Amino acid sequence: MRQHPIPQNVLDVEFKLFTKFTLKEFAYLATGVSIGGIFLYLTSRGDIPGVIGIPIFVIFAGLGTFFALVPINDQPADKAIANFFTAINRPTQRVWLNDKLKDERIKPELxxxxxxxxxxxxxxxxxxxxxxxxxxxxxxxxxxxxxxxxxxxxxxxxxxxxxxxxxxxxxxxxxxxxxxxxxxxxxxxxxxxxxxxxxxxxxxxxxxxxxxxxxxxxxxxxxxxxxxxxxxxxxxxxxxxxxxxxxxxxxxxxxxxxxxxxxxxxxxxxxxxx
Incomplete structure (x- = not known):
């Protein structure tokens, strides 16, 4: 039987759980719903008022769904947000050049x-x-x-x-x-x-x-x-x-x-x- 390579990082976006749904996206969704479910369970027992427990459940479940399924600028939401805060807190300026401008800056060779x-x-x-x-x-x-x-x-x-x-x-x-x-x-x-x-x-x-x-x-x-x-x-x-x-x-x-x-x-x- 032919051996298959073992993935080094199972949470990588390229590791597919099923269809196009990755294990990383599933982890975000499960974490958000689980945390929200805890508050929903406490609400059902009467430990937390419903006006507090139900909104918290909706917020955490929504955050998990957002990070799992919603892309930002063709990037996963977590990477897009991380890149945004990195860009505004780092003084380095980046210049984006198209192929035409890159070719113009190539020096001629003898x-x-x-x-x-x-x-x-x-x-x-x-x-x-x-x-x-x-x-x-x-x-x-x-x-x-x-x-x-x-x-x-x-x-x-x-x-x-x-x-x-x-x-x-x-x-x-x-x-x-x-x-x-x-x-x-x-x-x-x-x-x-x-x-x-x-x-x-x-x-x-x-x-x-x-x-x-x-x-x-x-x-x-x-x-x-x-x-x-x-x-x-x-x-x-x-x-x-x-x-x-x-x-x-x-x-x-x-x-x-x-x-x-x-x-x-x-x-x-x-x-x-x-």
Missing amino acids: TTGEELNKPKIIGASEIPPVQKIDDFDENPGDDILSEKKLVDIEQVQSSKPVENTENIITISEENISKYQFSIKSVDKLPGNINIWLCTKDNQPLSDINTYLKDINGKILYANKTGPNGYFLTNKVYPEGVYIIEFEGVPTTTPSLRIVVNKDFNKLPLRITLK
């Missing part, structure tokens, strides 16, 4: 064996000072300007690439292949303008204030590069010309002028600073 011999940005004149910002994690969607209402911005189209100057470097469809590199999780990136900031030794530069502006210099999005050196935008920007400026880098660096066209993809741009 593909092994990828060609890393890319052009380097040589230092130029200093960028005008901008307002300091607080620390933010490297999570796409953490827009430090989200508290301010941004008006619609007219995108300026570019018909031909602008030549590189001492203070600004232009990245367009003619030379973007020199800067972009493949990553495994590119489809999970919410935005299409993404930067990986690193040194000539491929060491990521973190906590660098990075600003995305339109052609008129208005800030569209701002964030700090995270521990892995990534600046990830939180949405797909339409065709136009955009400016990327860095603040807090060890050396002076030129700005980036990025020309976005209809074929522009989400692959990050590798920007190397000396």
Whole structure:
């Protein structure tokens, strides 16, 4: 005869007494009715007045039935009540994320064996000072300007690439292949303008204030590069010309002028600073 495993906890909700009625639910019901029955018995003997004994019987029997059969938010009543008091007495805050937000917070991973011999940005004149910002994690969607209402911005189209100057470097469809590199999780990136900031030794530069502006210099999005050196935008920007400026880098660096066209993809741009 085949042996069956012995349950370690017979009061567990998974241990069924009969049909869907568990032993735990039966224990709640039996306890409530039994305690109430004691008062009902004392009432029948005349030891307790009926106006006291009968309501007590109804209360205990009702509590037993409630804990045994009534779910709260698809949870057993005892667990739901315990979780409620635990939540209001514990200072820990919980953030519930759906699958979409969880995917957006996954950091991209570099593909092994990828060609890393890319052009380097040589230092130029200093960028005008901008307002300091607080620390933010490297999570796409953490827009430090989200508290301010941004008006619609007219995108300026570019018909031909602008030549590189001492203070600004232009990245367009003619030379973007020199800067972009493949990553495994590119489809999970919410935005299409993404930067990986690193040194000539491929060491990521973190906590660098990075600003995305339109052609008129208005800030569209701002964030700090995270521990892995990534600046990830939180949405797909339409065709136009955009400016990327860095603040807090060890050396002076030129700005980036990025020309976005209809074929522009989400692959990050590798920007190397000396």
